[in-house]
Amino acid sequence: MSDHGGHIRRHLRELREVFPADRVDRLTARLRLPQGSQGPEQADLAYCLHYLEGVRFEIGEMAYRLARVNFTLVGCLAVAAAYEQGVRQAARS
Amino acid sequence: MHGSVFTQLERYVVAGHPAGTWEALLSRAGLRERTYDPLDNYPDEEMTRLVDAVVEASGASRQGILEDFGAALAPALLRMYWSLVDESWRTLDVLEHTEANIHRVVRLKHARAAPPALEMARTRPGEVILTYRSPRRLCALARGIARGIAGHYGERLEAEDLACVHRGDAECVIAFRVTEEAP
Secondary structure (H helix, E strand, O other): OOOHHHHHHHHHHHHHHHOOHHHHHHHHHHOOOOOOOOOOOOOOHHHHHHHHHHHHHHOOHHHHHHHHHHHHHOOHHHHHHHHHHHHHHHHHO | OEHHHHHHHHHHHHOOOOOOHHHHHHHHOOOOOOOOOOOOEOOHHHHHHHHHHHHHHHOOOHHHHHHHHHHHHHHHHHHHOHHHOOOOOOHHHHHHHHHHHHHHHHHHHOOOOOOOEEEEEEEEOOEEEEEEEOOOOOHHHHHHHHHHHHHHOOEEEEEEEEEOHHHOOOOEEEEEEEEEEOO
16 A cells, blocks of 8 residues: 555655755645644545645646656555546445 | 656756857757657657757767766656655665666656666676666766766765677676765
């Protein structure tokens, strides 16, 4: 099972290497993480999508696209897509 | 070739040079107004033309330019594709896993990117032997990338060319040895 929280924490570390601290701090604030937090201890699929939306809004489109690629590679988004499809099907039934 | 290599070539070229350098290079390569998306793929031939233009403009050797660019490219690729690199890995681990973990996934996700097929053998502690076979003949880029990975991890890497297509051999074989941590 994919460690979504671990992937988000690692991605935050990678972002901090490249982007100004205030932009990454805005992202963590948007995610309602405590100040100085390294990221969520645990995360579910919906949180992964919420996180990626935050990356898009606070960091930018290219960072979001790269994050999507990486999250897909580690297995977060393939599962998330199935989850979203399941939610849509449940809503229709 | 993957677009990330093109966008990093642009960064490499413009670093320390005046505005307009990249545009001038594109023009010299017959690629005026061309833009590159780091998540798309582009013809190998365009990279050849761009590298030729850099060589012409700089007067430096092609092999030297490729190796230097490779060293600059590697840390960027490690950051961009962090999910493919285990956080516990160091230089030789990344080299050892490049084909099985990184290039294999790149081929699955980006069918047109076509990274070179590499054979990596961890022959003994502290050494990886790379066998490089590619019609691109970019062994110097591979050597530079290895150097850049070592720089990223603060390690010192020696590269010994055991065979090279540019010396008439059928393939390139390079022994990489981590000698010590860089100061």
